[in-house]
Amino acid sequence: MTDDMIVHGVEWTVKELFVYPNEFIYWAIQIVMYPFVTGLVAGAFVLSSLYHVFGQKDLKDIAQFSLVFSLALLPVAMVPLLLHLQQPLRGIEPLLTPHFTSAIAAFGIVITVYGLIVMAEIWFVYREYFVAQIQELKNQPGLLSFLRRSVYRVLTIGASDVSDAAIHADKKAATIMAAVGIPTACFLHGYAGFIFGSVKANALWMSPLMPVIFILSAVVSGIALCMLTYIVIKEWQAFWRRRGGSSLEAAEIKGAEMTIITKASKFLLAFLVVAIALELLDLIFRGYTAMKSWDILRSVMYGKDFINIFVLQYTLGNIVPVALLLLPGRTLRRTVLALVLILFGVFMMRWNVVIGGQAFSLSFSGYMHYELPIIPHDLATFKEGLFGALTVMALPFIIFWILNKFVPSLARDAEGS
Amino acid sequence: MTCSRRDFLKEAAGTAAASALPLSAFVLLSPEEARAAVADSKARYAFLIDTNKCIGCGLCVKACKIENEVPYDAPVTRNWVERYIITKDGKVHIDSPMGGRDGFLDNNMYGEEIDPEDIAKTFFVPKGCNHCDNPPCVQVCPVGATYQTNEGVVLIDRDWCMGCAYCIMACPFGARFFHPVHKVADKCTFCYHRIKKGLLPACVQACAFGARRIANLKDLDDPATKVIMTERVAVLKDLYGTKPHAFYLGLDHDVR
Numbered sequence: 001m002t003d004d005m006i007v008h009g010v011e012w013t014v015k016e017l018f019v020y021p022n023e024f025i026y027w028a029i030q031i032v033m034y035p036f037v038t039g040l041v042a043g044a045f046v047l048s049s050l051y052h053v054f055g056q057k058d059l060k061d062i063a064q065f066s067l068v069f070s071l072a073l074l075p076v077a078m079v080p081l082l083l084h085l086q087q088p089l090r091g092i093e094p095l096l097t098p099h100f101t102s103a104i105a106a107f108g109i110v111i112t113v114y115g116l117i118v119m120a121e122i123w124f125v126y127r128e129y130f131v132a133q134i135q136e137l138k139n140q141p142g143l144l145s146f147l148r149r150s151v152y153r154v155l156t157i158g159a160s161d162v163s164d165a166a167i168h169a170d171k172k173a174a175t176i177m178a179a180v181g182i183p184t185a186c187f188l189h190g191y192a193g194f195i196f197g198s199v200k201a202n203a204l205w206m207s208p209l210m211p212v213i214f215i216l217s218a219v220v221s222g223i224a225l226c227m228l229t230y231i232v233i234k235e236w237q238a239f240w241r242r243r244g245g246s247s248l249e250a251a252e253i254k255g256a257e258m259t260i261i262t263k264a265s266k267f268l269l270a271f272l273v274v275a276i277a278l279e280l281l282d283l284i285f286r287g288y289t290a291m292k293s294w295d296i297l298r299s300v301m302y303g304k305d306f307i308n309i310f311v312l313q314y315t316l317g318n319i320v321p322v323a324l325l326l327l328p329g330r331t332l333r334r335t336v337l338a339l340v341l342i343l344f345g346v347f348m349m350r351w352n353v354v355i356g357g358q359a360f361s362l363s364f365s366g367y368m369h370y371e372l373p374i375i376p377h378d379l380a381t382f383k384e385g386l387f388g389a390l391t392v393m394a395l396p397f398i399i400f401w402i403l404n405k406f407v408p409s410l411a412r413d414a415e416g417s
Numbered sequence: 418m419t420c421s422r423r424d425f426l427k428e429a430a431g432t433a434a435a436s437a438l439p440l441s442a443f444v445l446l447s448p449e450e451a452r453a454a455v456a457d458s459k460a461r462y463a464f465l466i467d468t469n470k471c472i473g474c475g476l477c478v479k480a481c482k483i484e485n486e487v488p489y490d491a492p493v494t495r496n497w498v499e500r501y502i503i504t505k506d507g508k509v510h511i512d513s514p515m516g517g518r519d520g521f522l523d524n525n526m527y528g529e530e531i532d533p534e535d536i537a538k539t540f541f542v543p544k545g546c547n548h549c550d551n552p553p554c555v556q557v558c559p560v561g562a563t564y565q566t567n568e569g570v571v572l573i574d575r576d577w578c579m580g581c582a583y584c585i586m587a588c589p590f591g592a593r594f595f596h597p598v599h600k601v602a603d604k605c606t607f608c609y610h611r612i613k614k615g616l617l618p619a620c621v622q623a624c625a626f627g628a629r630r631i632a633n634l635k636d637l638d639d640p641a642t643k644v645i646m647t648e649r650v651a652v653l654k655d656l657y658g659t660k661p662h663a664f665y666l667g668l669d670h671d672v673r
Contacts, residue, residue: 007491008595017527018511018673020591021497026582086580086600093560093579104559104583200553200657201589362591363673365511 008086011381012373017366025358025370028384030084032354033392035192035214036221036347038077040396042189043222044070045118045181050267052121052178062260065233066226067125068409071118072400077111079392083383103195110191114184121177123155124170126407130156151406189218196353203293203364204300204357209282216275221346223268227261228339229397231332233410261335265325272342276318279349296364304367305359309352317345458567461634462607464663465641465650466543471628473498473541478518480623481545484608486598493594494518495605496545496620501671502526504535509671517541542672543629545620546571546592546605547653547661554584554593554604563602569662570607578602589657607631632664 009024044066050056051063082088098105130152137149159166190211196202197210234257283301286294301309324330324338355370373385382388404410420428481496482489498517502510502524510526521541524531552571555563562577563584578601585593585602596603608618612631616622621629632641644650650664653672665672 007493007597008600010492018499018513021513021516022493022585022594023591024594026585026595081581084581086582086595087578090560090577090579093562093577097560097577099558099561101556102559102583103557104581107559195583199557199586201587362589363511365509365673 006380008380012371012384014369014371015366016369017361018363019361019366019368020363023361023368025355025368027354027358028084028370029372029386029389030080030384030392032347032350033080033389034077034084035189035196035218035354036350037073037080037392037396038189038192039214039218039221039346039350040225041070041073041077041114041222042185042215042218043220043224044073044226045185045222046219047223047226047264047267049178049182052175053182056263058259058263062226062230062264064125065230065409066222067118067122068403068407069226069229069396069400070222071115071122072403073396074111074115074118075399076392076395079395081107083388083392103191103198106191110184110188114181114188117177117181117184121174121181122407123157124174124177127156127159127170128162128167129407131160131162134160155406186215190215196357201362202357203291203297203360205353207282209278210353213275213278213282216271216278217346217349219271220268220275221343223264223271224339224342224346227264227268228336228343229400231257231261231336231339235332237410258332261332262330265330265335268342269322269325272318272322276314293364296360300356300359300367304369305352305356308348308356313345313348313352317341317348321345456567459635460568462548462568462570462612462662463632463634463641463645464545464548465630465632465645465666466663467628467630467666468540468542468669469667470626471498471541471543472626473500473517473521474625475517475520476623476625477543477620477629478516480619481605482518484611484619485606487603488597491597493597493603495592495603496543499542499544499672500539501542501669502531502539503537503669503671504531505537506535507537511673538669540667540669542665542668543620544590544592544653545663546607547590547659547663548605548607550660550662551658553587553589553657553659557583557587559583566609570609570612571604572606572609573602573604575599575601589654589659590661634662 007024009026009028012028013024015023047059048063048067048070051059052067056063078091082091085091094105095108098108100106133152134149134156137145137152193211193214196205196214197207199205286297321338321341324334324341358368358370360367373381376382376385376387475498478494478496478498481487482494485495487493487495492515494516496516497513499511499513500517500521504510510529510531512521512526514521524533548569548571550569552563552565555565555571558564558578559581560577560579562574562579563571564574565571575596580595580601582595582602585595588604593602593604595601608616608620611618618629618631621631630641630644632645633639634642634645636642637646644666645664648666650666651668652661652664653668654661
């Protein structure tokens with residue numbers, strides 16, 4: 001096959017029976033990653049807001065971390081889209097010539113507004129810490145502390161007032177930002193659902209429930225990832241401290257964790273149950289109304305994608321973790337397993353929507369199978385393959401690691417109180 | 418000269434906002450271009466497709482690929498021909514190998530040989546972009562790279578399309594694909610470069626049987642328009658509300 005003939009989608013699409021000649025799986029793994037990562041952003045923010053807005057005091061520790069983690073996830077939400085674009089260098093165009101009848105056109109605006117809100121909230125939460133750092137690093141010698149101090153000086157944007165009144169104003173502003181952020185986060189993700197739900201050509205996607213389902217599963221996945229990352233980091237720290245000899249502190253850390261985890265689990269379960277209920281409602285409604293598309297949808301859901309939908313998503317990704325979290329005598333290890341399964345379940349939900357929506361032809365007379373490229377042999381099979389997806393998944397952790405150098409979200413006294 | 422912090426911030430914000438407006442967003446139009454862009458056109462083009470006349474030779478597909486430089490052997494095409502075989506047991510068999518480019522030479526469908534004795538009816542359906550009046554592809558393009566001319570022709574700006582595939586997903590007819598060379602969305606242009614010069618679209622010209630025709634719906638003396646006005650024509654997938662402008666004669670209910 002010459003270069004001329006490499007048609008986007010041919011490499012990973014296998015057609016069965018009658019499929020229109022131009023139909024391929026155009027939206028592949030990166031479009032699975034996009035709502036997955038955006039969902040994590042929104043969910044992480046909602047978790048942090050539970051403390052900042054709704055006063056869930058015992059969530060303070062994890063809320064602080066979630067807020068910064070949400071910022072680390074935010075730029076990564078754009079990466080799958082850029083990797084997916086055929087002309088990535090034109091990725092700025094939705095900001096230059098937004099065409100507002102398109103759901104995607106709002107992406108640049110929504111993600112910018114949301115990013116500003118998250119950054120503003122972090123700034124208000126950490127400003128006092130920034131000022132303290134400038135004072136602390138003042139007399140320390142060395143280029144590194146000079147550089148760090150310079151960074152903090154920039155971060156304060158000249159606002160170095162740490163009087164009680166100023167700190168009080170900061171707290172108030174942070175709460176307002178968190179409150180404004182919740183609808184924005186929901187919009188950011190709900191509209192990702194709208195992108196799919198409004199495609200009237202696609203029988204599986206077209207549903208007004210899609211944005212709501214997306215928001216709920218977003219919150220579920222965001223809370224789950226924050227809890228998981230939080231547990232792993234805290235346990236890692238405790239492990240090293242224990243090796244260092246101060247066993248008392250380690251025990252204390254562990255005790256603090258369990259209450260937070262229990263509380264967060266409750267919110268997680270509540271959102272998960274509503275998400276599953278809505279998804280089932282959607283499924284039952286389609287079966288009951290049995291429109292023209294139902295024949296092919298049924299053959300995909302109950303036949304070709306049965307394992308993906310009912311075994312991997314609903315059973316392994318939903319029912320098993322709910323049982324793991326609800327059964328008495330829960331341990332940290334069991335919680336971790338449940339969280340991993342929940343994340344997997346939400347990922348499979350994204351997969352079953354994006355890939356499942358392209359598993360059948362628009363002619364309702366044939367099928368398309370998706371074969372995820374594993375070993376890349378060119379740029380397209382890397383970007384739209386397993387390694388492209390893993391790259392996207394690794395980025396937030398790298399960004400968080402860097403961010404956390406300057407805004408220590410895991411330190412107990414991060415807020416200086 | 419003094420400059421308070423407030424003034425400085427005000428000026429800075431203004432400068433930032435002004436410089437954020439890209440110069441490329443502005444285009445100077447000649448008076449003719451401006452008139453053409455807003456004036457009502459004298460034409461509204463549509464396809465008239467007579468499925469009774471199509472013999473499935475694939476010449477329209479060949480002509481389109483050559484005329485519009487869609488790589489000949491790539492498995493994508495701006496127009497195509499579908500073959501329908503409905504057997505006596507009521508089963509509908511459909512295929513369109515290479516978009517029907519090379520015709521249909523045997524009764525083999527997906528490895529199943531269909532006995533001519535079992536066939537109840539069989540026919541061909543030429544397809545392509547329907548140049549809808551309410552095109553979902555234009556609606557969903559996030560950057561406005563695909564648009565509708567005032568003659569109803571839906572076109573794509575190759576220099577502005579960023580290749581997100583949203584339009585491909587939004588088209589219920591499967592008319593769109595990624596061009597293998599240009600790496601942007603591609604579809605039938607109604608041979609805009611030809612019809613603007615008074616020529617026929619390549620597929621219409623190549624069809625020896627008059628199965629594919631072009632109509633100017635605003636010209637009531639146009640013979641194809643007369644057929645659309647006076648005979649019973651149907652469109653594909655009316656349900657989606659896209660108001661397709663490819664009108665079919667002899668469309669069967671089994672056509673997808």
